[in-house]
Amino acid sequence: MDGDSQVARFIAEATWDALPAEVQKKAKMCLMDNLSATISGARTRVSRIATEFASTRMPGEEATILLHGSKATTAGAAFANASAANGLDTDDSARYSYGHAGAQLFPTALAVTEARALSGADLLSGLVVGYEVAHRMGRCWHDHHENYQACGSWGSVACAAVAAHLMKLDVNQAKNTIGIAEYHAPNLPMMRDIARPAMVKHGIGWGALTGITAAELAFLGFTGIPTLFSFDKYREWVEDIGRHYIMVDGVAWKAKDYACCGWAHAAVEGSKKLADEHHIDFKAIDRIIVETFKESAALGTRLPTTTEEAQFNLSWPVAAMLVDGEIGPEQTLEHRLQDETIRGLAAKVEVRESEELNELCRLFSIGDPRGRFASSVTVVLNDGRQLESGLVGGGLVFPQSGWDEHTMEEKFHWLVDPLLGRGRAEKLIDLVWSFEKQTGVDGLIAEVRLPEVRLPEVRLPEARSR
Numbered sequence: 001m002d003g004d005s006q007v008a009r010f011i012a013e014a015t016w017d018a019l020p021a022e023v024q025k026k027a028k029m030c031l032m033d034n035l036s037a038t039i040s041g042a043r044t045r046v047s048r049i050a051t052e053f054a055s056t057r058m059p060g061e062e063a064t065i066l067l068h069g070s071k072a073t074t075a076g077a078a079f080a081n082a083s084a085a086n087g088l089d090t091d092d093s094a095r096y097s098y099g100h101a102g103a104q105l106f107p108t109a110l111a112v113t114e115a116r117a118l119s120g121a122d123l124l125s126g127l128v129v130g131y132e133v134a135h136r137m138g139r140c141w142h143d144h145h146e147n148y149q150a151c152g153s154w155g156s157v158a159c160a161a162v163a164a165h166l167m168k169l170d171v172n173q174a175k176n177t178i179g180i181a182e183y184h185a186p187n188l189p190m191m192r193d194i195a196r197p198a199m200v201k202h203g204i205g206w207g208a209l210t211g212i213t214a215a216e217l218a219f220l221g222f223t224g225i226p227t228l229f230s231f232d233k234y235r236e237w238v239e240d241i242g243r244h245y246i247m248v249d250g251v252a253w254k255a256k257d258y259a260c261c262g263w264a265h266a267a268v269e270g271s272k273k274l275a276d277e278h279h280i281d282f283k284a285i286d287r288i289i290v291e292t293f294k295e296s297a298a299l300g301t302r303l304p305t306t307t308e309e310a311q312f313n314l315s316w317p318v319a320a321m322l323v324d325g326e327i328g329p330e331q332t333l334e335h336r337l338q339d340e341t342i343r344g345l346a347a348k349v350e351v352r353e354s355e356e357l358n359e360l361c362r363l364f365s366i367g368d369p370r371g372r373f374a375s376s377v378t379v380v381l382n383d384g385r386q387l388e389s390g391l392v393g394g395g396l397v398f399p400q401s402g403w404d405e406h407t408m409e410e411k412f413h414w415l416v417d418p419l420l421g422r423g424r425a426e427k428l429i430d431l432v433w434s435f436e437k438q439t440g441v442d443g444l445i446a447e448v449r450l451p452e453v454r455l456p457e458v459r460l461p462e463a464r465s466r
Contacts, residue, residue, distance in 0.1 A: 003229035003238040007133060008175035010242040011161045012168075014129050016121040016436060023245045024436070027124045029408050030131070032432045033092055033253050034085060034106035039448060040329055040415035041087030042067040044307055046199040050083035063111035066448045067419070074115040075216075078159075078208035081107035086204040088329055089311045090259045090415060094131065095250035095398040096367045097138020099151035101158060102251070104207040105130035108159040112166040112212065113441050120438030122166060129165045131247040133178075134158035139237055140228040142365070150188035152203025152210070156181045157227065159211025167215050179224020181214035194298050197312040249399035256411040257326035258395070260310070260317040263296040263373060265394030267314055270377030271321045273389045282322050282341070286382045288349045290314060292375040293361040297353045303343055307332050315349035316342070318377070328414065372397055405433070420448070 001009075016024070041047055051068040058076030065072060065080040072080065085091055085103035094101035109126040112118070134155065141154035160181035164174040188203040218224070229238050258265055267290045274280060290296075292314070301315035310316050310332040319342045320331040330336060337343075363371025373396055377389040395402075409429055416425040428447050431438070438444070 002226075003231070003235055004175050004178065004227055005171070006238055007136075007161070007178060007227075007229050007241055008171045010132070011129055011165045011174040011178075012171045014125055014165060014242065016125040019125065019128060020245065022248050023128060024124070026245075026248050026251065027128050028432060028435060029253075029403070029405070030092065030102055030127060030247070030251060031106065031124065031435060032408050032412055032429070034102040035428065035432065035444075035448075036412045036415040037088070037091040037103060038066055038081055038085040038106065039419060040090060041084035043329060043333060043419065044084065044087035045334070046201075046308075047080070047084035047087050049199070050080040050205055054080040062115040064114060064445050064449060066445070069449055074111045075209045075212040077114075078107045078111040078212055079205040081110065082208040083205040086202055088259045088307070088332060089261055090254055092254070093252045093262055093396050094134055094138060095246060095252070096135050096142075097151070097154060098142055098148070098365050099138065099155075100202055100204060101131055101134040101138075101151070101155065102127075103202075103204045104151065104155040104159050104211070105134065105162055108162045108208045108211055109166065110441060110444075111208075112163050114445065116166065117440055118166060119440060120435040123441060124436055126162045126166045128245070128247065130158045130162040131251065132241055132245060133161040135246040135250050136237055136241060137182075137228065139367070140231070140234045143234075144228055144231075148190050150190040150193070150202040152205070152207035153185045153188050155204065155207030156185035156210035156214070159208050160214040161211070163212045163215035164218065167219060169215065169219060173218045176222065176224045177215045177218040178227050178229070180217055180222060181211050181224070182227045183225050184210050184214060186210065191298065194295075194312055197304075197306070197308040199308060201308060201312075252396045252398055252400040253403060253408070253411070255395050256407075256414045257321075257328060258317075259328045259332055261299060261312050262394070262396050263293075264299055264314050264317050265396055266373050266375035266392050267292055267296065267377055267394075268317045268321045268327055269394045270375055270389035270392045271318045271379075272325075273392060274377060274379050274387050275322055275325070278387050280322065280379060280381075280387070282345055284381050284383070285322070285345065285348060286380045288315075288318060288322075288345075289352065289378040289380065290318065290349060290375055291352045291354050291357065291378075293357040293373065294353055295361060296373065296375060297351045301346065301349050301351060303346055304337050305334075306337075307334055310337060314351055315346040318349055319343075319345035329418070367398070369398070
């Protein structure tokens with residue numbers, strides 16, 4: 001059986017009850033992490049623009065855009081919610097894929113589940129299907145493409161798998177779905193956005209939109225090409241799908257207090273380590289030296305003026321951690337970016353690239369357990385003393401230790417309480433832990449779509465009549 005047929009059969013035949021217990025547990029933790037990312041990300045300007053775009057350019061009543069109180073087509077709601085889910089860069093990382101999976105998969109699964117009145121167990125099984133396809137397609141994608149493309153590229157295929165599974169397409173339709181999605185996948189030159197950060201970021205919204213439309217087209221009889229899964233060179237990476245669940249060890253979550261690009265986490269961790277050990281008065285700092293890998297260095301030290309620039313930055317999160325003890329929504333949303341204390345400290349950051357750390361990054365990108373995103377931080381004080389962090393890794397490793405239900409709940413409260421309050425956050429936590437028992441997603445949506453939540457609106461120009 002060729003790789004496309006194997007993947008299509010998994011998409012069409014996977015069921016929640018047949019999944020191993022460890023996979024089911026991981027799926028619910030992923031659901032909680034993705035939900036917190038989507039709720040908190042609704043505070044961003046990109047979320048408001050995506051909501052206005054989806055509700056006016058893709059109008060419908062099929063699915064809900066969380067928090068904003070709007071509805072759209074299935075694809076439109078998924079596009080808007082995905083834009084929020086990655087809006088603050090608190091969402092997960094996926095092994096081999098070199099990027100974010102859950103911020104695309106959850107909005108896709110939520111929109112299709114709501115539109116088709118499916119159950120909580122259906123949504124969870126859709127997430128599992130999506131993650132397993134994401135890990136494998138991301139691995140093939142980065143091996144095949146010369147230029148590093150952002151997550152919405154390979155994510156289009158993973159989101160297509162989610163939609164095909166939830167729409168209960170047959171094996172042939174599922175096969176065409178992933179073929180359509182790969183062919184229509186957006187070209188996302190990631191490093192150009194790193195150089196000039198903008199709302200396009202990882203192309204997460206387009207991954208969700210492309211995936212759903214691919215499944216809808218396949219349902220109507222539209223056909224697609226063979227995907228990278230069909231290549232002989234990738235057979236070994238595909239043939240274990242449905243037997244080996246990569247997501248159990250292959251999903252890493254960003255820790256509470258780390259709302260920024262994963263490439264910056266090690267430097268932020270080094271700063272936190274020094275602050276905790278030496279109780280540094282940031283006013284006594286003369287300069288900060290970060291030794292890191294090429295991609296991390298590319299984030300740069302330019303002082304940010306937008307949320308996206310604050311996330312794709314190295315000096316800003318390092319300085320914010322030293323000043324506030326965290327890098328979260330309150331440090332990356334626009335209202336804080338003119339803070340003179342953080343700006344002054346960020347201006348003191350110097351970045352140096354290390355070939356040794358480049359090699360660790362390369363190993364990490366291909367899934368080698370020896371690899372990691374590592375950095376070291378040296379704080380030079382005004383009196384000439386130097387404080388060194390040593391080599392630190394920032395927490396994004398596979399497999400990732402230290403996460404349990406309590407840890408996930410703490411992060412959920414950190415991101416959700418400021419918008420919904422602790423009581424409502426607790427209700428959502430209880431709902432997620434028993435989500436496989438839910439007959440639908442209306443209960444989740446009702447807890448998030450609250451009338452007292454008001455977010456600033458943006459307006460697109462009206463089309464001129466001829």
